[in-house]
Structure formats: structure tokens, C-alpha cells
Amino acid sequence: MVTILSGLPTNKPDHLSPSFASVPTVYPGVSPSREIVAAISLLNATLDRGWQIADLASAAALSSSQLTRLFRTQIGVSAAALLRQLRAGSRNHKT
Structure with missing residues (x-):
């Protein structure tokens, strides 16, 4: 299993936004798109929600297939795995 929450660089400019700077990345030099940053921020803000x-995808202004593809290529795991x-x-x- 890929652990993306610890030990990986975020390599995003801190001046863009606090949430953008804290988005994990698997591939150095590849910054997630703003739609993926928005989706991750939503997941972080609503951890108890039963997301579909x-x-x-709709909240991030993407199709389901595009969201799935972008998570895999930009983050390295599915949205469900990240959640x-x-x-x-x-x-x-x-605790």
C-alpha cells in the first residue's frame, strides 16, 4: 500500500493557498490540478461523509472517470483509498 500522507514532498508553492500546499503528491515535480486539490480539500473537510x-467528481467539476484517472495519475491512489x-x-x- 502506498502511504501518501507522510514522508512525501508536497512540492507546491506555499503562497497559492494553505490547502494547496498541503496536498500530498507521489510524483516529484507533478503538482495536482486545482480540481484534485479541491476534491482533496472537500474530503479533508468532510471525513464523516459517505462520499460517492x-x-x-461533480463537486470538483469533473466526470467520474476523469476524477478517477486524475487521482491515479497525480496522487497515485484512488479517491477512496485517499479518503x-x-x-x-x-x-x-x-487519540
Whole structure:
């Protein structure tokens, strides 16, 4: 399993936005698109929500297939896998 929440560079300019600077990346030099940054920010803000890919894609102004493809190519994992990691990280910080 790929762990993208720790130990990987974010390599995004801090001046763009706080959420953009904290988005994990798997591929050095590849910055996620603003749609993927928006989707990750949404996931982070609503960890308890039961997300469907179609709903997340719509919120990010993408089709489901485009969202899926961009997550895999820009982040290295699916949106569902990232959400599981975010939830696990959130639980670990609460204890």
C-alpha cells in the first residue's frame, strides 16, 4: 500500500493557498490540478461523509472517470483509498 500522507514532498508553492500546499503528491515535480486539490480539500473537510465518486467528481467539476484517472495519475491512489488514509490519520490524531 502506498502511504501518501507522510514522508512525501508536497512540492507546491506555499503562497497559492494553505490547502494547496498541503496536498500530498507521489510524483516529484507533478503538482495536482486545482480540481484534485479541491476534491482533496472537500474530503479533508468532510471525513464523516459517505462520499460517492460521482458526487465528489461533480463537486470538483469533473466526470467520474476523469476524477478517477486524475487521482491515479497525480496522487497515485484512488479517491477512496485517499479518503481511507485521511480518516485513519484523523483517528490517530484524536487519540
